Each structure stands twice: as C-alpha cells, then as structure tokens.
Amino acid sequence: MKVLLVANTEWYLYNFRLSLARYLRDRGHEVVLVSPSGPYAPRLQSAGFRWLAWEVGRRTVNPLQEVDALNRLTRIYRAERPDLVHHFTVKPVQYGSLAAQRVGVPAVVNAITGLGYVFLEDRFPGRLLRPVVLGLYWLAFRHPNYAVIFENETDRDTFYSLRLVRPERARVIQGVGVDVDRFCPQPEPDEPLVVFPSRMLLDKGLGVLVEAARLLRERRKVRIALVGEPDPGNPATVTEADLRGWEAEGLVEWWGFREDMAAVFAGCQVVTLPSMGEGLPTALIEAAACGRPIVTTNVPGCRDVVQDGVNGLLVAPNQPQALAEAIERLLDDPDLRQRFGQASRQIALERFRNQVINERTLAVYQSVLERVTGR
Numbered sequence: 414m415k416v417l418l419v420a421n422t423e424w425y426l427y428n429f430r431l432s433l434a435r436y437l438r439d440r441g442h443e444v445v446l447v448s449p450s451g452p453y454a455p456r457l458q459s460a461g462f463r464w465l466a467w468e469v470g471r472r473t474v475n476p477l478q479e480v481d482a483l484n485r486l487t488r489i490y491r492a493e494r495p496d497l498v499h500h501f502t503v504k505p506v507q508y509g510s511l512a513a514q515r516v517g518v519p520a521v522v523n524a525i526t527g528l529g530y531v532f533l534e535d536r537f538p539g540r541l542l543r544p545v546v547l548g549l550y551w552l553a554f555r556h557p558n559y560a561v562i563f564e565n566e567t568d569r570d571t572f573y574s575l576r577l578v579r580p581e582r583a584r585v586i587q588g589v590g591v592d593v594d595r596f597c598p599q600p601e602p603d604e605p606l607v608v609f610p611s612r613m614l615l616d617k618g619l620g621v622l623v624e625a626a627r628l629l630r631e632r633r634k635v636r637i638a639l640v641g642e643p644d645p646g647n648p649a650t651v652t653e654a655d656l657r658g659w660e661a662e663g664l665v666e667w668w669g670f671r672e673d674m675a676a677v678f679a680g681c682q683v684v685t686l687p688s689m690g691e692g693l694p695t696a697l698i699e700a701a702a703c704g705r706p707i708v709t710t711n712v713p714g715c716r717d718v719v720q721d722g723v724n725g726l727l728v729a730p731n732q733p734q735a736l737a738e739a740i741e742r743l744l745d746d747p748d749l750r751q752r753f754g755q756a757s758r759q760i761a762l763e764r765f766r767n768q769v770i771n772e773r774t775l776a777v778y779q780s781v782l783e784r785v786t787g788r
Contacts, residue, residue, distance in 0.1 A: 419447040419509050420501040427453040429589040436771040487512040510553035520781040521559040526692040550577050560781045562586050564692035567713035588693035590770035591702045598704030599679035605744050606636045608681040610696035613643040613651045618687030624733035626664040637665045678703035683743045687736050702761035706753035708739045724756035
C-alpha cells in the first residue's frame with residue numbers, strides 16, 4: 414500500500430503524525446509526506462521519509478491562489494499514484510479530496526481535527542465564511558470511496574446534522590496519540606505553577622484565563638505560564654503586545670513556543686485549557702500522560718480527555734470565577750493533585766497511546782481499501 418499523508422504544515426506532520434508514518438513503514442507500507450515547506454521538512458526527511466512540498470496558505474481566501482493550490486495537489490496525486498491519501502486539517506481535507514476525485518485515487522481518508530473557527534465563531538468573519546466551508550466539505554465528501562475520522566462524537570454528530578457525511582462513512586478515533594515513554598510522570602515541583610499549553614487564541618480560553626488570573630492574584634501568589642505562540646492568520650489570535658501587556662501587569666508569564674513540552678509539564682502542578690471547543694486536544698493528552706491534573710472546560714474534545722472529579726475538573730466555558738476556583742482548589746490540595754495525576758496517567762495508557770491510535774487508523778485504511786479490492 415502506498416499512502417500519502419497530507420497536512421497544512423510540516424510542523425503538524427512532524428509533531429502529530431510521525432508516529433503513524435513510522436508505524437505504517439514498519440509494516441511494509443510506502444509512506445510519502447506532503448505539506449508546505451518549513452523548518453520541520455528536513456526533520457521529516459532525516460526520519461527517512463520522502464517529503465513533497467505543497468504550498469497552500471492556511472488562511473488565504475484569494476480564489477486564484479486557492480485554485481492554484483488545488484491544481485498543484487492534483488499534479489502531485491497524478492504523479493505519485495497512491496493507493497490511499499489521508500488528509501489532516503481543513504484545506505487538505507477539502508482540496509485533497511477534490512484532487513483525489515479528479516485523479517481517481519482509489520481511497521480517501523479525511524481527518525476532522527476539530528470544528529475550527531468558522532463553526533465556533535458566530536460573528537463576522539466566521540459567519541461569512543461558514544457557507545463556503547460547508548460547501549467545500551459537501552463537495553469533498555463526494556468521493557466514491559472515503560472515510561471520515563472524527564476525534565470526538567460531538568463533532569461527528571454535527572457533521573451528521575449538516576448532512577455532510579453518511580453514518581457508515583464516519584469513524585471516531587480519539588486524537589493523534591501520545592508517546593507515553595517520552596511523556597511520563599515526574600515528581601511535581603514545590604512552587605505552584607499552572608501551565609496553559611496552546612496557541613495564543615481567544616477561542617482556546619486565553620482571555621478567560623487572564624481574567625481568572627486577576628481573581629487569583631487577589632487571594633494568592635501563583636505563576637501562570639502561557640506556552641505557545643500567537644497565530645497571526647487566525648481571527649481569534651491575541652497579539653504579542655497583548656501578551657507583553659499581561660506580563661507587565663504580573664498576571665501571566667509568556668514562554669512562547671517550547672519543543673520540550675514533557676519538561677514543561679514536569680515543571681508544573683496543574684495544566685489548564687479553558688477552550689471553547691476542540692477536536693481532541695493533544696496538549697491535554699500529553700499532560701495526562703505526564704500524570705498532571707487538568708482544569709478544562711465542559712466542551713467537546715476537552716471532556717473526552719478529562720473526567721470531572723477523576724483526573725481533573727471541568728468548568729463551564731467563559732466563566733473566569735469558576736476557572737479560578739477550580740485552579741485554586743487543586744493548588745490547595747496536594748493529595749487531590751496526586752490522585753488526579755495518577756488517574757490521568759492511567760487514562761493516557763489505556764486510551765491514547767500511539768500504538769492504540771495507530772492500530773485503529775490502519776484498521777480504517779484497510780476497511781476503505783476493502784471496498785476497492787473486495788477482500
């Protein structure tokens with residue numbers, strides 16, 4: 414089987430799908446990686462994989478640029494002649510599926526890694542873009558032999574309700590997996606530290622966390638570290654000026670992008686992600702594997718990782734007071750942190766290990782290819 418794994422950044426392939434690529438290669442399959450160019454492309458090649466450049470803007474909306482991106486991906490598929498293509502993130506799913514239909518790729522697997530900004534935002538420009546995105550999904554899912562992998566049942570049911578995907582073509586696989594040897598429990602530090610591991614986006618709950626930090630500051634001294642970068646192409650991003658301003662107020666520390674997330678989690682007592690909605694957040698899976706208690710929101714994706722009162726606390730979205738109280742509760746109770754942390758590790762081992770996710774993904778490939786071969 415020749416498989417193309419296609420994403421909108423080489424960073425995504427390296428950090429989230431390299432385990433899958435190695436798993437497939439170890440079982441005798443040919444794997445080619447396709448994405449825009451960037452600093453992680455040489456790392457993919459150093460891992461022994463062919464990597465092909467496909468330039469597509471994550472946030473561009475110029476029709477000429479988008480048609481050109483579709484045509485370039487079509488040429489890649491025509492030249493490579495894969496048995497199956499697996500698309501990750503919105504534009505690869507949409508353009509890749511259309512390219513596969515043009516060329517006649519036998520099998521297509523599409524991964525919906527979250528509903529994204531146009532589903533979560535009810536104001537301009539999200540409301541303006543939604544019909545366009547939905548229309549492209551409708552066209553993409555017209556391939557005669559495809560499957561769609563969702564990261565949680567709520568997202569799957571949303572696509573059902575919009576009549577975008579038929580039930581027999583849908584699968585649920587929770588997340589991208591985690592390396593439980595790399596992300597493993599370490600003794601927690603003595604100093605209270607709360608980590609927010611995410612892109613710096615308002616729909617990840619960053620503004621809510623800052624307001625919670627103001628409330629906490631009135632009652633106690635606690636460090637809150639924001640670990641990640643702004644996303645300039647995303648309408649929900651905060652600016653570097655915003656981050657520096659919050660730092661100057663003494664509310665948070667902005668650490669920027671960090672590759673050593675296992676060390677980041679080892680250095681904190683609590684992890685929080687008060688998001689408005691997720692596919693299934695990899696950062697929380699990694700935090701769970703590191704045996705950390707988690708405070709997050711009772712929304713799709715987040716509640717698929719955290720069981721309230723078992724390995725963390727769930728709060729309603731957009732509620733700074735509830736978020737502050739939940740964080741404070743964990744900071745004040747080391748026994749509760751230890752119990753939640755142990756449960757987090759067990760959940761990661763049972764449900765989110767790379768081996769588990771990769772096995773289920775290959776099973777989807779085989780089920781789709783069986784429609785072609787009849788075996």
